Amino acid sequence: MEGFIFECPECGHHITEQDFKNKEQILSKLKTIFDQHKDSYIKILKKELTSDFEKSFNEKLEKQLALKENEFNKLKQEELDKLKDVINKQILQLNKNESELTRLLSEKETEISKIKQKEIDALKEAIINLNITVEKNKIESEKLLAEKENQFNISKQIEIKQLNDLINKQNIEISNNKANLESIIAQKENEIYQEKQKEIDALRESIAKLNNVIESNKLELNKVIAEKENEFNKAKQLELDKLNELINKQNIEISNNKANLENLLSEKEKQLLVKNEQVIVEYEDKIKTYLNQIKDLEVANATNKVIQNKTKGENFEHDVYGELLKVFEDDRVTKITSQDKKADYLQEVFLDTKVIGKIVYEVKNAEWSNAWEKKLIEDMAKQGSKYGIIVATSFNKKYPGIPFKKSDINQNIYLCDADSFIFIGQIIRSIIKIENKFENQRSITNYDEKIKEYNQWKEVQLPKLLKIFEDSFERIKENESSIIKRVDDIRIAREKMQNNALHNIREYIDNLIF
Numbered sequence: 001m002e003g004f005i006f007e008c009p010e011c012g013h014h015i016t017e018q019d020f021k022n023k024e025q026i027l028s029k030l031k032t033i034f035d036q037h038k039d040s041y042i043k044i045l046k047k048e049l050t051s052d053f054e055k056s057f058n059e060k061l062e063k064q065l066a067l068k069e070n071e072f073n074k075l076k077q078e079e080l081d082k083l084k085d086v087i088n089k090q091i092l093q094l095n096k097n098e099s100e101l102t103r104l105l106s107e108k109e110t111e112i113s114k115i116k117q118k119e120i121d122a123l124k125e126a127i128i129n130l131n132i133t134v135e136k137n138k139i140e141s142e143k144l145l146a147e148k149e150n151q152f153n154i155s156k157q158i159e160i161k162q163l164n165d166l167i168n169k170q171n172i173e174i175s176n177n178k179a180n181l182e183s184i185i186a187q188k189e190n191e192i193y194q195e196k197q198k199e200i201d202a203l204r205e206s207i208a209k210l211n212n213v214i215e216s217n218k219l220e221l222n223k224v225i226a227e228k229e230n231e232f233n234k235a236k237q238l239e240l241d242k243l244n245e246l247i248n249k250q251n252i253e254i255s256n257n258k259a260n261l262e263n264l265l266s267e268k269e270k271q272l273l274v275k276n277e278q279v280i281v282e283y284e285d286k287i288k289t290y291l292n293q294i295k296d297l298e299v300a301n302a303t304n305k306v307i308q309n310k311t312k313g314e315n316f317e318h319d320v321y322g323e324l325l326k327v328f329e330d331d332r333v334t335k336i337t338s339q340d341k342k343a344d345y346l347q348e349v350f351l352d353t354k355v356i357g358k359i360v361y362e363v364k365n366a367e368w369s370n371a372w373e374k375k376l377i378e379d380m381a382k383q384g385s386k387y388g389i390i391v392a393t394s395f396n397k398k399y400p401g402i403p404f405k406k407s408d409i410n411q412n413i414y415l416c417d418a419d420s421f422i423f424i425g426q427i428i429r430s431i432i433k434i435e436n437k438f439e440n441q442r443s444i445t446n447y448d449e450k451i452k453e454y455n456q457w458k459e460v461q462l463p464k465l466l467k468i469f470e471d472s473f474e475r476i477k478e479n480e481s482s483i484i485k486r487v488d489d490i491r492i493a494r495e496k497m498q499n500n501a502l503h504n505i506r507e508y509i510d511n512l513i514f
Helices: 017-022 024-036 038-110 117-304 316-327 371-383 421-445 447-479 487-511
Strands: 005-007 014-016 332-335 343-351 354-364 387-392 404-406 413-416
Touching: 038 117, 316 332, 316 343, 316 354, 316 421, 343 421, 354 371, 354 421, 371 387, 371 413, 387 421, 413 421
Parallel strands: 354 387, 387 413
Antiparallel strands: 005 014, 332 343, 343 354, 404 413
């Protein structure tokens, strides 16, 4: 009964064991169907069992007949083989006799002339006798073969008769077995029906007991659920009270933090502005001091300059290169043009082992040309230099009365005569060092960057954080009236404020170092 599947004869629906356990209606319907079709079921079962038995019996009988027929054919073949052997032996003997006679005849023919007529007649008579003997042997062989064949046919008929008798007996036995089988089937059907009825009754009793157990368990379960629900409501109310208290505290804390934050931000902003103004004033004073020193040096150079009236020769460019190497020993001076007629030099200003600036020198021993300054701008760009100097022997003709001047095209280019390029180089070198020092100090303090970051945070991030605060306050305010139903919303708002807004503000203020 375990794990069976029953197919409904009306609709073909499959009914499993679980269906029998769970649905009592199926059992009653199945019993009705079974009672209606009981006779037809019995006939179908009888027919199927009889057909199966006849089929198996016929197969068995056919196998036995085939075996008997094979045995009969084997015996027949053996007898035929024996007869053929006998005939073949006799034929061989006859052939031997004929060959012997032929041999004797040939021998006797050679002796014909010597043998008398009587002997010839005797030989002929002997030949006739031999032929008669051969004929007799043939007749006897044929008789023997006929007798053997007759005996074989008689034995075959006897065996066939025995087989027919056996078949008749088996047919009688089949008829008897068929009647017995029908009675056995009827008995089995009755037993199966009784067993099914008992199982159905047992299932009904089990279902009734289970229903009673379920009803009793249902009542107990309802009681337990009611108790648990009361306990849960009490615990929930306690949690809600704690949560309301915590929310009130956090609202107060947020208000205080907001006020403190605004005060702190305003103080920090004022401090930054004051420090920035102080730094700007300090560096403006330094720049003014250095500019005054440059002016003093220019005046001193103009006052104390010894005007040399020597004529510059073909070695002027090389003299300039030599002076640069001699004066600026701590720097690196290299020629940056490969043509002999052009004289462009690059001075790389070193501080310790680091290049902090570059100066390009354009040396000209020719009539003044306004194109020199544009050419120098291109060379400065190629070399990555901020400053450039044009040293020209024709400077005094172009600008009489002064030793040097700034270019009108580019304020970082200086024009000078043949005697002032070292002085101008020293001035620019000092400016490069001052600029490097100023840049290093700016990178260390970096007040402008700090102020920029602060302003950006104040303009971008702070409004977002305040918006988060306002949204959270609104959500809390909306949920106060229905706090029991909206506990999750309040918790999310609180966690968002704790994890995002306040945390980010504290972290940013802690990292805001000036």
